[in-house]
Amino acid sequence: MAYIPLDESIPGIRSLLAYFPAIEPAMKGLMQTMMRQDRGLNKGERELIAAWVSHHNHCTACENIHGAVASHLLGWDEADYAKVDERKGRWITQVGGAAGPRPASDLEWEKSDF
Amino acid sequence: MPHIPLPEGIPGIRSLALQYPESGKYLYELVQILLRHESPLSEAERELIAAYVSYLNECEFCCKSHAAASRYLFADASGTVDLALHDYRSAPISDKLKSLLSIAGKVQADARTVTEEDVALARSFGAVDRDIHDTVLIAATFCMFNRYVDGLATLTPEDSQVYAEMGERMATKGYVVPEQK
Numbered sequence: 001m002a003y004i005p006l007d008e009s010i011p012g013i014r015s016l017l018a019y020f021p022a023i024e025p026a027m028k029g030l031m032q033t034m035m036r037q038d039r040g041l042n043k044g045e046r047e048l049i050a051a052w053v054s055h056h057n058h059c060t061a062c063e064n065i066h067g068a069v070a071s072h073l074l075g076w077d078e079a080d081y082a083k084v085d086e087r088k089g090r091w092i093t094q095v096g097g098a099a100g101p102r103p104a105s106d107l108e109w110e111k112s113d114f
Numbered sequence: 115m116p117h118i119p120l121p122e123g124i125p126g127i128r129s130l131a132l133q134y135p136e137s138g139k140y141l142y143e144l145v146q147i148l149l150r151h152e153s154p155l156s157e158a159e160r161e162l163i164a165a166y167v168s169y170l171n172e173c174e175f176c177c178k179s180h181a182a183a184s185r186y187l188f189a190d191a192s193g194t195v196d197l198a199l200h201d202y203r204s205a206p207i208s209d210k211l212k213s214l215l216s217i218a219g220k221v222q223a224d225a226r227t228v229t230e231e232d233v234a235l236a237r238s239f240g241a242v243d244r245d246i247h248d249t250v251l252i253a254a255t256f257c258m259f260n261r262y263v264d265g266l267a268t269l270t271p272e273d274s275q276v277y278a279e280m281g282e283r284m285a286t287k288g289y290v291v292p293e294q295k
Contacts, residue, residue, distance in 0.1 A: 003233045004243040020247060022151055026143035033137045058226060 012061050044073030117267050125269045126175035128292045142291040150288050153248050158187035163218050167253045169199050170222045173260035175270040182281025210239035214249040221253035
């Protein structure tokens with residue numbers, strides 16, 4: 001049960017935006033700017049970073065949603081997705097390590113490493 | 115020295131908003147609503163929550179600037195801010211604000227540790243839904259700001275006078291996204 005009266009038919013962050021709509025334009029604008037551009041990091045990599053941070057914050061709902069979106073955008077199939085959990089650490093090292101962001105073609109190549 | 119090229123001599127979040135105006139615009143909009151929109155919490159109290167969370171995150175720039183804004187807004191009671199940052203439990207603030215700072219501290223450390231008892235205690239001191247909501251939102255958002263500012267090693271001024279002027283500007287003009295001169 002939520003600590004404040006939220007609409008229980010709406011999940012997670014969306015229920016909070018519905019409770020406090022004043023924040024909605026800024027929050028959605030920020031998310032859109034951060035997550036839906038391909039300059040530098042592509043959309044799939046951005047979602048993977050979001051899922052990875054959510055994992056460290058033990059926020060299962062955010063991790064699952066952003067992990068699923070990342071998986072979709074990175075072109076993973078179900079078998080890849082099943083391995084996300086155990087391989088995630090290595091993945092993020094490869095994707096965002098010292099060499100910095102890589103082109104999508106590299107990602108495709110790394111995907112075959114699964 | 116910042117980890118990425120940022121406008122020289124510009125501190126903290128301002129340097130990031132100048133270099134990356136697309137996201138800067140929304141970040142300033144966000145903080146303006148959090149700290150200046152109508153709320154059962156006063157602007158001074160909300161700045162104190164922001165400063166307290168930044169203090170716990172050891173984000174010197176955010177802590178000093180928001181503490182300065184809070185001092186300006188508390189006016190005659192400006193000493194309250196430093197007493198609260200040092201030990202809010204013994205500071206001359208309401209029990210309601212103490213219980214909300216306790217919740218803010220838990221959000222900073224691990225938001226999952228906020229309990230029904232914490233919320234019930236705040237309510238017993240008169241906190242309403244919006245007090246609790248705004249406290250958690252401010253605490254969570256400032257964790258983001260703190261990490262954004264420190265993760266890129268932005269400039270942190272050392273001169274306390276710089277923060278006093280910053281605090282006055284934040285208190286009187288609100289959060290206006292900086293523009294390249």
